[in-house]
Amino acid sequence: MLNILRKIKFESVAAIICAFFIWNFFLRLAIEKKPPQVYDDKMGFHLEAEEEYINSSEGFSKIKTDRFGFNNDRIENPINTSIDNIIFLGDSYTEALAVNRQNNYVKITEKLLNDNGYAFRSINLGISGNSIPDHIRNAPGFIKTFNPKYVIVQLHFNDFVDEALNPEHGNKIIKKENKYSIEHSIRSKKRTANHIADITGWFQPVSFRIINNAISSYQEKTFKKNEIHPSNDSEERNREEIQNIIDWQVRELKKAYGNKIVFLYFSPLPNIMEGTVNITENSSNTEKKEMVFNSAKKWNIDTFDIEDVLVEYYQKTHRMPRGFQDTRPGLGHLNAAGNYLVADSLYNYLSEKLNNIDLKK
Amino acid sequence: MIFTSLEFIAFFLILMLLFPAINNQTGRKILLLASSYFFYAFWDWRFLFLILLSTAAGYYFGKEIYRSENATSRKAILISSIIANLGFLGLFKYFNFFIESANTMFGKFGFNLSALNIILPIGISFYTFEILSYTIDIYRKNLKPEKSTIDFAIFIAFFPKLIAGPIVRATEFLPQLKNKIEITKANFSIGIQIFLIGAFKKVVIADRMAFFSDPVFSNPSLYTTYTVWLALAAYTIQIFCDFSGYSDMAVGIAKILGFDLPMNFNIPYASQNPSEFWRRWHITLSRWLRDYLYIPLGGNRKGKTQTYINLFLTMFMGGLWHGASWNFVFWGLWHGGGLSVHKILSGKKTGNQHPFSFISWFGTIFFVMIGWIFFRSQDAKNTVMFLKRMFFVENFAINWTYSALYVLIPITIIAHIVGYKYLQEKYPRVNLASFSGAFIFTFILLGIILFYFNNPQPFIYFQF
Numbered sequence: 035m036l037n038i039l040r041k042i043k044f045e046s047v048a049a050i051i052c053a054f055f056i057w058n059f060f061l062r063l064a065i066e067k068k069p070p071q072v073y074d075d076k077m078g079f080h081l082e083a084e085e086e087y088i089n090s091s092e093g094f095s096k097i098k099t100d101r102f103g104f105n106n107d108r109i110e111n112p113i114n115t116s117i118d119n120i121i122f123l124g125d126s127y128t129e130a131l132a133v134n135r136q137n138n139y140v141k142i143t144e145k146l147l148n149d150n151g152y153a154f155r156s157i158n159l160g161i162s163g164n165s166i167p168d169h170i171r172n173a174p175g176f177i178k179t180f181n182p183k184y185v186i187v188q189l190h191f192n193d194f195v196d197e198a199l200n201p202e203h204g205n206k207i208i209k210k211e212n213k214y215s216i217e218h219s220i221r222s223k224k225r226t227a228n229h230i231a232d233i234t235g236w237f238q239p240v241s242f243r244i245i246n247n248a249i250s251s252y253q254e255k256t257f258k259k260n261e262i263h264p265s266n267d268s269e270e271r272n273r274e275e276i277q278n279i280i281d282w283q284v285r286e287l288k289k290a291y292g293n294k295i296v297f298l299y300f301s302p303l304p305n306i307m308e309g310t311v312n313i314t315e316n317s318s319n320t321e322k323k324e325m326v327f328n329s330a331k332k333w334n335i336d337t338f339d340i341e342d343v344l345v346e347y348y349q350k351t352h353r354m355p356r357g358f359q360d361t362r363p364g365l366g367h368l369n370a371a372g373n374y375l376v377a378d379s380l381y382n383y384l385s386e387k388l389n390n391i392d393l394k395k
Numbered sequence: 396m397i398f399t400s401l402e403f404i405a406f407f408l409i410l411m412l413l414f415p416a417i418n419n420q421t422g423r424k425i426l427l428l429a430s431s432y433f434f435y436a437f438w439d440w441r442f443l444f445l446i447l448l449s450t451a452a453g454y455y456f457g458k459e460i461y462r463s464e465n466a467t468s469r470k471a472i473l474i475s476s477i478i479a480n481l482g483f484l485g486l487f488k489y490f491n492f493f494i495e496s497a498n499t500m501f502g503k504f505g506f507n508l509s510a511l512n513i514i515l516p517i518g519i520s521f522y523t524f525e526i527l528s529y530t531i532d533i534y535r536k537n538l539k540p541e542k543s544t545i546d547f548a549i550f551i552a553f554f555p556k557l558i559a560g561p562i563v564r565a566t567e568f569l570p571q572l573k574n575k576i577e578i579t580k581a582n583f584s585i586g587i588q589i590f591l592i593g594a595f596k597k598v599v600i601a602d603r604m605a606f607f608s609d610p611v612f613s614n615p616s617l618y619t620t621y622t623v624w625l626a627l628a629a630y631t632i633q634i635f636c637d638f639s640g641y642s643d644m645a646v647g648i649a650k651i652l653g654f655d656l657p658m659n660f661n662i663p664y665a666s667q668n669p670s671e672f673w674r675r676w677h678i679t680l681s682r683w684l685r686d687y688l689y690i691p692l693g694g695n696r697k698g699k700t701q702t703y704i705n706l707f708l709t710m711f712m713g714g715l716w717h718g719a720s721w722n723f724v725f726w727g728l729w730h731g732g733g734l735s736v737h738k739i740l741s742g743k744k745t746g747n748q749h750p751f752s753f754i755s756w757f758g759t760i761f762f763v764m765i766g767w768i769f770f771r772s773q774d775a776k777n778t779v780m781f782l783k784r785m786f787f788v789e790n791f792a793i794n795w796t797y798s799a800l801y802v803l804i805p806i807t808i809i810a811h812i813v814g815y816k817y818l819q820e821k822y823p824r825v826n827l828a829s830f831s832g833a834f835i836f837t838f839i840l841l842g843i844i845l846f847y848f849n850n851p852q853p854f855i856y857f858q859f
Contacts, residue, residue, distance in 0.1 A: 045829065048830060049830045049831070049832075049833035049836075049837060050833060050837045052834055053837035053838040054837070057841050100522075239779070240845065244845065352792050352793060352794070354793060360797055360798055361799060362606070362610050363610065363795050
């Protein structure tokens with residue numbers, strides 16, 4: 035062993051360290067820096083509090099998390115009797131780390147409401163990768179901490195199915211003795227990668243990329259579908275099972291948040307698929323939307339869809355409301371234009387629907 | 396099992412461990428052959444029988460041509476050999492193409508044949524050309540048939556070059572099997588460097604370019620003129636880094652095992668005319684086409700008109716070799732046209748006319764890039780739309796750019812200028828014991844690891 039060590043030249047070791055150092059430097063410039071996700075009983079998983087987040091994989095943004103670990107300005111007193119809270123639940127589209135804070139739809143909605151005489155504070159509780167089981171499970175903590183007047187839940191069809199049933203997720207739906215329930219596990223493997231990489235300090239960009247990539251690849255190869263995943267069944271039962279799973283989740287959401295809840299439905303459009311911009315009726319998308327809307331109607335939840343607004347924007351401008359310079363057109367998160375369109379529609383919807391109730395100052 | 400997969404790394408490590416454990420040369424050759432067949436069977440074991448059959452046929456025909464002293468029978472055996480080899484290739488690669496083309500052309504007259512449900516055996520175009528060159532060389536008395544069946548089978552199935560070349564000639568490979576086969580420290584040091592350069596080109600550069608070029612080539616009508624031009628630049632870099640990256644990896648792996656494979660790319664985008672381009676791009680294919688097709692057709696010895704016809708025919712076949720599709724045929728004819736025009740303009744002179752001429756270089760790279768549109772587009776409609784979007788400015792469309800391009804386009808140009816000056820016909824090498832050598836080595840290795848999992852794409856030339 036000593037012989038081997040003696041043979042290793044100082045120059046070689048120095049060269050290896052230098053190469054590592056330079057890659058790390060490049061990645062710090064080009065790749066996002068994300069504080070690790072942490073867990074607490076009240077809020078579930080969220081980013082570390084008051085940490086800086088730098089994103090450059092989609093556009094460029096720099097955001098500091100609030101004292102709860104969310105993408106908000108610092109909130110001193112979340113329950114303030116003089117102003118009501120609207121909380122926004124959702125995934126990375128709501129968390130909106132790809133744009134600066136003043137350009138995300140949560141913040142713009144607040145601004146539009148305030149500018150037009152409605153006194154509301156919007157609180158962004160979006161967390162990348164969250165889906166319906168997370169929103170259900172986080173409800174007691176969110177309600178206690180923010181006492182919201184309204185709860186906007188941004189969701190996609192997949193939040194009810196693939197995401198909600200993914201065994202790798204912290205909260206996922208299982209079926210036991212013909213009954214659905216949420217199974218909870220504290221940490222998924224992917225989050226562990228974040229923590230391991232964090233130990234490496236300044237070398238976090240290189241180490242995170244290597245560890246996270248290796249774990250993702252391992253997960254892809256060993257991915258086991260939840261046994262109640264509808265795609266395991268025949269097409270006919272598939273639809274029925276999906277509808278049941280959606281119904282159950284919508285009911286649980288309603289139970290958790292009561293009449294305060296509004297759905298903000300994101301269709302995966304406009305999207306570039308197979309030779310054209312997919313802005314016409316895609317049967318599978320229409321069907322998926324119908325399933326969610328039917329369920330929401332059954333449980334008396336208002337559902338607001340932004341598909342038409344985004345499609346119209348593309349048709350008029352030939353610009354995409356989602357995606358950035360380095361993301362494929364039609365994919366990626368909402369950009370500044372997309373966020374504004376969502377906020378504007380949401381404001382119109384809120385002001386129209388809720389105007390005469392109690393929003394006006 | 397592609398060279399950049401974890402399966403391949405495991406396979407190669409096991410092979411490296413087994414090699415020193417076997418002391419005699421025959422044992423090592425058997426190991427080499429068995430591992431090559433395993434490598435091929437890993438993709439689809441059923442086609443192992445096809446490669447065994449092609450090998451047996453090549454071996455038999457080679458011996459028969461050599462044994463026969465009668466010129467007519469030698470020719471007859473050679474023709475039988477060519478028919479057998481091209482028969483396999485034609486059946487698996489071109490049969491459906493011809494059926495579909497005939498159906499389209501004569502469909503009005505009630506002509507309708509059903510296509511066969513067959514898939515293209517990977518690497519068939521490459522090893523078929525190697526077997527053909529072997530039998531033709533014996534016929535021309537440039538080569539004696541190989542006595543050892545194991546050696547001949549290794550020549551055909553040697554796994555580093557089996558799937559996507561380089562297309563090796565018997566005269567340059569078989570003699571190497573007579574030397575001692577061993578993994579030496581010196582060969583390992585050179586081979587691993589060549590391999591890593593290839594992997595870097597593929598994993599770090601080509602796959603990033605594919606991320607941009609694929610969507611634009613799929614739907615050129617959706618994008619602005621600027622985006623379409625950028626996508627063409629991206630594809631120009633991508634296809635070079637993808638294919639030359641694969642070739643480098645093949646050469647590197649072979650070198651580690653103690654074998655020298657011919658260089659397949661020699662700074663091609665620095666060429667200053669189409670003729671020079673083909674001396675630098677896919678060198679092993681173009682020299683095959685030159686020696687076994689263009690020259691037998693008469694080359695440039697039968698007058699100007701015949702020379703141009705020969706150029707078109709050769710490039711037509713070269714295009715068709717790439718795939719059973721009209722876009723490859725057009726690409727071949729485009730280059731046939733370019734070579735003819737260059738012949739007309741340069742008269743009887745050969746070689747590089749203007750070694751420092753920017754205009755020559757610019758004209759050549761522009762010509763090559765336009766050719767890539769035929770090569771890459773899925774169909775004629777897309778090709779026309781791509782060209783239309785390039786030359787008729789349209790700004791009311793998606794204006795997409797990709798930041799990696801603004802770094803990689805200048806790097807590619809600089810790399811070509813440096814390579815043209817310092818790396819003619821050789822691979823860059825560093826001294827791993829020195830600071831700079833160890834730094835470059837680690838930098839490249841880390842780059843491959845860091846980008847390995849992002850948007851992996853299959854090698855373009857696997858489909859040929």
